[in-house]
Amino acid sequence: MALWIMAGITFREAARKKILWTALIAGFGFLVLFGLGLHYQLDDFNRGDMSAFLRYQILSAMLMVGLYTMDLLAVVMTILTSVDTISGEIASRTIQAIATKPMARWEVVVGKWLGFTGMLAFYVTMMFGGTLAVGYWIGGVTAQHPFRGGLLVFLECILALTVTFMFGTWFSTLTNGVIVLGLHGLAFLGGWIEQMSGFAEGSRLVLLGVLSSLIMPSEAVWRRAAFEMESPLAGSLQFSPFADISVPSLTMIGYAVVYLLISLSIAIYHFHQRDL
């Protein structure tokens, strides 16, 4: 019961503090820009004599760029909105009035986590769905497996959320933010290094990419999402930056899920053990 009260109050906090609405307004701005870009691209195509096949591949690549931007926005929004939730409440001593209520400490952590997960589900649905709708409505293109892609983007967000929660039980808000954004930056760079291995055919680059994905698997989850969403032809032709040069395996996705569960367990354990 207390678990769901905490989840509800966390969701309400996001809505009442306008975090969610600000993120959605920013997301709407992104969708408008993306739609305009597609529209002008299509307009230019119509004035030329480009083949329908090539035109479709370029528009598909643009859709992937749109989805990638949406994914980045969602991950950054996840980290920024949740970075203060545990560490900030410990620092301000707000947590004392909560942790002395008849509820176990794990319920505080899991309740808040569920509240944020609900908020992320709403945000990702709106943004991911909005990007796909703009792509289909203006450009006439769609993702290959949108449901799988959407689920993987959601997984990437709750992975970032959980890691933020875990470090939030140890460090101050600022330190937590630096660590989590740093980890995501590492994963981002590692993912691109691995992607570049296709051009250099270097196994050392792949190894670097895999290692960075093991440290923080968020970017690997996105690359798997991109693989699922991109058309097979565009992927195999290496037509876009998200071509299937080095596709994270399902084992890596399983690793990401285990990573998430272990991070959540550590967050619960450390919050239970620490003095407040």
Place this chain on the structure above:
Amino acid sequence: MSLETARGAAPESPLNYSDNFALQTQNLRKVFGDKVAVRGLSLSVRRGEIFGFLGPNGAGKSTSIKMLLGLVKPSAGEAVVLGAPLGDVDVRRKIGFLPEDFRFYDWLTAAELLELHGRLSGVPADKLRERVPALLDLVGLTPHRDKRLQNFSKGMHQRIGLAQALVHEPELIFLDEPTSGLDPMGRRLVRDILRAQRDRGATVFLNSHLLSEIEITCDQVVFIREGEVITSRDLRQQHEEEIRVVVRARKLNPEHVAGLARWTTSAQLVDEQLTLTTRSHDALPDILRHLVAAGADIYQFTPERLSLEELFVQIMGEDRGL
């Protein structure tokens, strides 16, 4: 006196639990790294009393309260709170807590905050519908029930913090500096609320730097230093303690002084100053009437009792700086 053990209690001696007490601790200790915050707290608080917890800055008061509430894990020792060991989750339904400088989600309104704390404490929704307006009325915040906490003054935060501590009608209430930031009317309100809580049978554990407030409100106080109980006082029995009276008068002689024996425990006349002690406050008018009837010209008649503040300084010593 409800103090069971002060210094030097054997750590291995088991806590002798009694249902007469709302809480009992035995050699409770907390160490942060190499710093000993609470050396060995042993005390007992009777049910239904207002208990004052006094000590200088850094004496370990807040850490002790946090241990009793399960916020901080003790390094050693044991404690029983309302019959349950430390950290018991279910017993928290019977415990209220006002932290020092109460702050909460400032996007909530006063009424929403009380509803949230009531729900988290397990109060049924239909009961909350009655409790929330009643509590807002009790702490004088009814006109501000729909105002967000971000627009509250410090005193208003304290008032709503006190209300949240009472929302589930707890048996044991911990209050850490409840009058901090309150004006004199607010302090009086808190005093009245604490007495009302005691009258309904609740136990109040009060940590405050305002010794005058403690003196007026508490039944029992303990003085702690470095996380150990130094001594305790039962303030209910204070009126039975000796009162010293300083009298400056002319035309007094030893016979007049001898005639005071039925009311006094000692009397000493030096020149024009008579210093006497009595055990009863009620005897003071009789003493004065006797002296006037004997023909003395009275210039000064001053009963004196050590205030809690004087007692505090006497026990703790002068401030030697941090």
